[in-house]
Structure formats: C-alpha cells, structure tokens
Amino acid sequence: MTGIVRTGFWLGVYLAAVLAPLGLLLVAPTPRGGGFWWDTAMGLGFAGLAMMGVQFLLTARFRRATAPFGIDVIYYFHRYLAYVLVAVLVAHPIILILINPAQRAYLNPLEAPVEMTAGTLSLFLLLALVVTSAWRKPLGIPYDGWRVAHLGLAVAAMALGFYHMWAIGYYSGTPVVRVVWALIGLSVLAVVFRVRLLRPWRLLRKPFRVREVREERGSSWTLAVEPEGHGGFTFEPGQFAWLTLRHSPFAMREHPFSIASGPSPDGRLEFTIKELGDFTRTVGEIEPGETAYADGPYGAFSIDRHPDAAGYVFIAGGIGVAPMASMLRALADREDPRPHTLFAAHSDWERIPLRDEFERLKGHLNLEVVHVLEEPPEGWSGETGWITHELLDRHLPENRDEMEYFICGPIPMIQKVEGFLGELGIPTSRVHTELFDLA
Numbered sequence: 001m002t003g004i005v006r007t008g009f010w011l012g013v014y015l016a017a018v019l020a021p022l023g024l025l026l027v028a029p030t031p032r033g034g035g036f037w038w039d040t041a042m043g044l045g046f047a048g049l050a051m052m053g054v055q056f057l058l059t060a061r062f063r064r065a066t067a068p069f070g071i072d073v074i075y076y077f078h079r080y081l082a083y084v085l086v087a088v089l090v091a092h093p094i095i096l097i098l099i100n101p102a103q104r105a106y107l108n109p110l111e112a113p114v115e116m117t118a119g120t121l122s123l124f125l126l127l128a129l130v131v132t133s134a135w136r137k138p139l140g141i142p143y144d145g146w147r148v149a150h151l152g153l154a155v156a157a158m159a160l161g162f163y164h165m166w167a168i169g170y171y172s173g174t175p176v177v178r179v180v181w182a183l184i185g186l187s188v189l190a191v192v193f194r195v196r197l198l199r200p201w202r203l204l205r206k207p208f209r210v211r212e213v214r215e216e217r218g219s220s221w222t223l224a225v226e227p228e229g230h231g232g233f234t235f236e237p238g239q240f241a242w243l244t245l246r247h248s249p250f251a252m253r254e255h256p257f258s259i260a261s262g263p264s265p266d267g268r269l270e271f272t273i274k275e276l277g278d279f280t281r282t283v284g285e286i287e288p289g290e291t292a293y294a295d296g297p298y299g300a301f302s303i304d305r306h307p308d309a310a311g312y313v314f315i316a317g318g319i320g321v322a323p324m325a326s327m328l329r330a331l332a333d334r335e336d337p338r339p340h341t342l343f344a345a346h347s348d349w350e351r352i353p354l355r356d357e358f359e360r361l362k363g364h365l366n367l368e369v370v371h372v373l374e375e376p377p378e379g380w381s382g383e384t385g386w387i388t389h390e391l392l393d394r395h396l397p398e399n400r401d402e403m404e405y406f407i408c409g410p411i412p413m414i415q416k417v418e419g420f421l422g423e424l425g426i427p428t429s430r431v432h433t434e435l436f437d438l439a
C-alpha cells in the first residue's frame with residue numbers, strides 16, 4: 001500500500017469505529033427521536049464516547065497498526081483528536097441546555113440523578129486531562145507523575161461517561177445496542193489490561209542485562225544491553241525502544257530511546273543518551289550487570305522503509321545523531337556502496353556525541369560528514385552557524401532528488417530543514433523526520 005492509501009485506510013477504520021454506534025441506531029429499533037437538535041446532541045455524546053474509547057487504542061502501541069506511520073505520528077494524532085473529542089462532548093450538554101434551559105439542573109450534583117452527575121464528572125475529568133496534558137510543561141508537572149495521573153483520569157472519565165450513557169439507556173437501551181456498547185467497553189478494558197499488565201509481564205519474562213556504560217562527548221552516555229535467556233528482538237536501523245532501568249516494567253517508568261547500534265545477531269542493543277533531566281542524568285550511574293527492559297522496536301524512521309534510494313542524507317541536531325548512527329552502522333555492515341551524507345549540527349567540536357564513530361564509519365562507507373558548529377574552535381575551516389538552504393545546496397549531490405532524507409533534532413531545526421529541502425526541490429515523500437518529544 002502506498003503512504004496515502006495506507007493513511008486513508010486507517011482514517012477510514014478510525015471513522016468507522018467512531019461512527020459505528022451512530023450507524024447502529026439507523027438499523028436497530030430505536031425509541032422516538034426528540035427532534036433534530038436533541039438527536040444531534042445525543043449523536044455527539046455517542047460519537048464522543050466512542051472517540052474516547054479509540055484514544056486508548058491509539059496509545060496501546062499496536063505494532064502492526066502503528067508501523068506505517070511511526071508511533072510519534074500516532075501520539076500526535078491522539079493529542080489533536082483529544083481536542084476534537086472534548087469539543088464534541090462539551091457540545092453534547094450545551095445543545096441540550098440551549099434547547100431546554102431547565103436541563104441546567106442536571107449540572108447540580110445535589111439535584112441531579114446519579115447518572116447525570118456521572119456524565120458531568122466525566123466531562124470535568126476530561127477537561128482536567130486535556131489541561132494537564134497540553135500545559136504539562138508550563139504547569140511544571142513531572143512527566144512520570146503526569147503519566148500515572150493521565151491513565152487514572154482517562155480510565156475514570158471513560159468509566160463515568162460509559163455509566164452515564166448506559167444508565168440513561170434511551171437510545172442505548174435496545175439489546176443489540178447494549179451488546180455493541182458492552183463490546184466497546186470490554187475492548188477498552190482489554191486494551192488497558194494488555195498495556196498495563198500483559199505487556200509489562202511479557203517484558204519481565206524477557207529481561208536484558210546491561211553490558212557496558214560508555215561516556216560519550218556532549219554529556220551523553222552509550223548504554224549497551226544484551227538479552228538474557230532469549231533472542232531479543234529484530235529491528236530496522238533507526239527504530240526506537242522504550243527502556244526501563246532500575247524499575248519494574250509495571251512501574252510506568254519507561255523512556256523512549258533510538259537504538260544507536262546496527263542490527264546484531266546476538267540481540268545487543270546500544271542507546272546513546274543525552275543527560276537532560278531526572279532520568280537521563282542517572283544513566284552514567286548504571287552499573288554493568290543491572291537488569292534492563294526494552295520494549296520495541298517502534299517507529300518508521302528507517303532506511304529499510306526506503307531501500308531503493310540513490311543514497312541517504314542524514315541531518316541531525318544534537319543527540320539526533322543517535323538513530324543516524326544506527327542507520328550508518330547498518331549500511332557499513334552491509335557494505336553499502338551508495339553515497340551518503342551526514343550533516344551534524346552541534347554547539348561545539350568537543351560536544352559532538354559519537355564523533356569518533358562517524359570518523360570510523362567514513363573508512364567503511366562512501367560517506368561525507370559535514371559538521372556544522374555554532375561555536376567553532378580557532379582555525380576551524382568547516383561549516384559554521386546553523387544548517388541553511390545554502391549550506392545544504394553546497395553539499396548535496398546533483399541527483400539530490402533521488403536521495404532519501406532523514407532529519408532528527410530539535411523541532412525548530414526539523415521545521416526549518418524541511419522548508420529548505422522543499423525549496424531545493426526535494427519531494428516531501430523523500431523527507432522523513434523523528435521527533436524526540438512525544439509528550
């Protein structure tokens with residue numbers, strides 16, 4: 001399937017899932033409608049509840065469903081759909097109150113029946129969910145605590161919304177509609193069970209052992225792990241895994257990191273991790289022999305998804321070199337003869353993670369490495385400043401539109417470089433990006 005067909009297919013699946021409960025009302029026997037606006041409000045309520053259910057599926061990391069897009073795109077979809085879902089669900093009571101202002105009384109928990117209060121509470125929890133997610137950083141909420149609260153709020157909002165719909169049972173009272181909603185409810189429970197219990201349990205049974213912790217330039221560390229008593233997993237170079245260290249996989253303390261090594265027959269994985277916050281600052285303290293859990297592989301950021309290129313161009317900012325190292329190492333192992341270019345943007349020469357490794361790879365590949373330094377050392381004759389249109393133009397080969405492009409780095413850099421590549425005539429279908437920021 002081509003990218004557009006695949007996207008269309010999965011969007012179709014999404015719409016079908018969200019609209020199925022409404023479609024059912026057209027075929028199942030239903031009570032008399034309450035007029036256009038009343039029915040519209042009910043329809044929005046049903047669609048919103050179904051959308052809430054699908055939100056759980058989107059972040060369940062189903063490999064087959066997420067593989068065509070890359071999981072980062074799915075997480076962004078999850079985030080933006082949350083805004084749509086809140087708008088849909090907020091419209092549900094607003095329309096009802098506008099057509100019958102007496103229904104305002106349902107917002108008062110002292111007067112309202114319990115199923116109405118459940119609906120109101122569900123909506124408030126949903127709003128809290130969106131506010132704490134959209135403004136997590138400005139509100140200073142630590143990531144780990146936020147994740148636990150996010151799950152708790154989501155499950156509570158879904159359960160209360162479900163109870164509200166089920167207990168009122170006006171359009172959802174007929175047996176066939178009840179069965180479908182019971183299946184939707186059970187699917188959500190099954191997803192939560194799979195993600196929070198089954199998958200951690202599987203990870204627990206397939207531990208990895210830390211073999212090496214190497215200090216790298218630029219306040220970063222390479223952590224090497226090997227599977228213990230199992231074969232590990234195969235991955236495409238450039239993909240990533242969720243890594244748990246010093247915690248049980250049940251603890252929800254996992255962090256996503258690109259696999260920086262190339263595929264290896266013994267299942268060894270290397271991650272190059274920059275010290276940035278609470279977790280990453282402790283990586284240097286990890287001792288060889290400690291247990292690690294790696295949930296992967298995920299992501300679509302890989303040369304193996306685009307094997308027919310005339311060559312590859314990697315454009316990295318800071319620790320964005322990690323997935324590029326994986327892809328270049330794999331190309332070297334495969335003795336790939338095509339021409340490749342790595343643009344690596346850094347603050348200064350001494351802080352370029354994996355710099356020596358890229359020098360080594362030049363000996364095994366037809367590889368040009370272009371370091372772009374913000375603060376070049378004295379006597380530096382290479383590129384300086386930021387990656388620009390002109391800089392790319394200077395180094396890209398004649399057949400630039402036959403190459404595949406991989407960009408990973410800070411979001412503003414990615415956006416700028418995407419723009420420059422567009423100006424240079426590179427088709428967007430040949431430009432692939434990885435964001436190190438899911439939440």
Ligand SMILES: Cc1cc2nc3c(=O)[nH]c(=O)nc-3n(C[C@H](O)[C@H](O)[C@H](O)COP(=O)(O)OP(=O)(O)OC[C@H]3O[C@@H](n4cnc5c(N)ncnc54)[C@H](O)[C@@H]3O)c2cc1C
Pocket residue numbers: 072137143144240253254255256257258259271272273274275276277278279280281299319322323435436437438439
């Ligand atoms: C697909 C992907 C690949 C990545 N690959 C690499 C890599 O190869 N090398 C590297 O150094 N970094 C990589 N990162 C970034 C890395 O995951 C974060 O820097 C790290 O999780 C920060 O954790 P912290 O506790 O040290 O920092 P904190 O200061 O606690 O967090 C900084 C920010 O990182 C994000 N973050 C924190 N914890 C998590 C988490 N568990 N899951 C998702 N995001 C989180 C949050 O937005 C947070 O605000 C990658 C991220 C993604 C999404």
